[in-house]
Amino acid sequence: MTPAARVATAIELIDRIDAGAPAEKVLTNWARSARHAGSKDRAAIRDHVFDVLRRWWSTAAEGGAATGRGRMIGLMRQQGIAPETMFTGQTYAPAIIEPGEGVAWPMDGPVALDCPGWLEPSMRRALGADFAAIMDRLRHRAPLHLRVNLRKTDRAGAIASLATDGIRAVDGPLSPTCLEVVDNARAVQRSRAYLDGLVEMQDAASQRICDLLPVRDGQRVLDYCAGGGGKALSILGRADIAMDAHDIDASRMAGLPARADRAGVTVRIVDRSALRSGDYDLVLVDAPCSGSGAWRRNPEGKLRLDAARLTELQRLQSKILRQASALVARDGVLAYATCSLLAEENDAIVDGFLADSPSWHPVLRRRLTPLEGGDGFYVALMSQRQAF
Numbered sequence: 001m002t003p004a005a006r007v008a009t010a011i012e013l014i015d016r017i018d019a020g021a022p023a024e025k026v027l028t029n030w031a032r033s034a035r036h037a038g039s040k041d042r043a044a045i046r047d048h049v050f051d052v053l054r055r056w057w058s059t060a061a062e063g064g065a066a067t068g069r070g071r072m073i074g075l076m077r078q079q080g081i082a083p084e085t086m087f088t089g090q091t092y093a094p095a096i097i098e099p100g101e102g103v104a105w106p107m108d109g110p111v112a113l114d115c116p117g118w119l120e121p122s123m124r125r126a127l128g129a130d131f132a133a134i135m136d137r138l139r140h141r142a143p144l145h146l147r148v149n150l151r152k153t154d155r156a157g158a159i160a161s162l163a164t165d166g167i168r169a170v171d172g173p174l175s176p177t178c179l180e181v182v183d184n185a186r187a188v189q190r191s192r193a194y195l196d197g198l199v200e201m202q203d204a205a206s207q208r209i210c211d212l213l214p215v216r217d218g219q220r221v222l223d224y225c226a227g228g229g230g231k232a233l234s235i236l237g238r239a240d241i242a243m244d245a246h247d248i249d250a251s252r253m254a255g256l257p258a259r260a261d262r263a264g265v266t267v268r269i270v271d272r273s274a275l276r277s278g279d280y281d282l283v284l285v286d287a288p289c290s291g292s293g294a295w296r297r298n299p300e301g302k303l304r305l306d307a308a309r310l311t312e313l314q315r316l317q318s319k320i321l322r323q324a325s326a327l328v329a330r331d332g333v334l335a336y337a338t339c340s341l342l343a344e345e346n347d348a349i350v351d352g353f354l355a356d357s358p359s360w361h362p363v364l365r366r367r368l369t370p371l372e373g374g375d376g377f378y379v380a381l382m383s384q385r386q387a388f
């Protein structure tokens with residue numbers, strides 16, 4: 001495909017996403033039907049679509065229309081490419097820009113920063129003087145971070161193994177297990193280092209959250225919202241523990257046994273009926289959330305989140321935290337984490353829980369933002385022990 005044909009395809013896909021279809025589904029369905037497209041075409045089109053999602057409002061303003069076409073004109077301008085070089089009207093290219101089309105709109109603060117307007121007050125409250133800098137980070141692509149599996153190798157060993165497959169990685173931020181891939185990121189999942197379980201994909205902040213959990217050999221640990229098991233595997237890389245993984249949606253954990261196998265560790269999948277009160281030294285609640293700290297990775301969340309969904313998430317977070325607290329042993333630790341930057345999903349949930357549960361007290365609270373090199377994340381540790 002020509003670069004202009006890729007732009008034309010991205011325009012079509014962005015319009016489908018704008019009409020409500022989930023971005024991943026739109027891209028997968030297109031890739032299945034587009035036999036003529038090679039892997040470079042697919043990657044370039046995916047990049048266009050995700051770049052626009054990260055800059056949903058500013059690209060529309062810069063391109064003068066809240067459409068796929070307007071947004072791609074705006075994106076080209078933001079990337080320093082003259083849109084006229086792509087919108088040529090030739091075969092498979094987008095139609096020529098008409099007179100009066102593509103006239104930029106004036107941009108106010110939240111639009112220029114691609115912050116959903118309704119969330120601006122909450123974001124400003126949560127981020128204070130860093131509001132603009134953090135929102136701007138969320139408009140840019142995220143680096144690819146890997147977690148080194150210390151059970152199998154160390155950072156230097158993982159870097160050397162990746163290099164044999166032409167992948168260049170360097171020490172990453174926030175955690176002693178973190179690597180940042182600086183060249184050939186798309187090859188990671190086919191590399192020996194990945195297939196042999198020396199590395200896993202995990203954002204630096206997610207790794208840092210696991211570093212902060214007080215796990216010791218011999219403990220029983222429950223990952224209550226395990227999903228794909230990223231945190232469970234990360235914790236298992238740090239200590240010899242008995243790790244149980246639970247998720248209300250068991251299908252989310254489908255890939256976990258294979259991932260654990262690759263990493264050389266054991267995770268027991270448990271359903272609700274197997275969970276007993278007071279059974280665990282540590283229970284981690286990696287709660288479902290807005291994902292606002294990870295919008296550079298999953299930018300569609302920015303478009304889909306609304307006030308009703310945020311309220312629903314808060315209710316769910318409080319409920320899950322309450323349920324999970326019952327599973328912690330008397331002198332154990334309850335950890336609550338989100339990849340949200342919003343105080344409504346972080347301190348407010350923890351404060352609400354502590355107010356309703358006088359036997360629990362806070363031990364630690366930490367928030368990470370993209371300014372520190374990883375996604376935005378939050379963790380709070382709580383205990384019933386008098387002296388922690």
Ligand SMILES: C[S@@+](CC[C@H](N)C(=O)[O-])C[C@H]1O[C@@H](n2cnc3c(N)ncnc32)[C@H](O)[C@@H]1O
Nearest residue numbers: 225226227228229230231247248249286287288
């Ligand atoms: C943020 S994701 C977890 C990510 C995962 N810990 C990781 O590191 O890869 C939140 C998970 O919570 C699960 N979840 C939602 N409601 C739940 C509930 N009531 N009980 C347990 N898990 C729940 C979701 O299915 C989702 O997989």
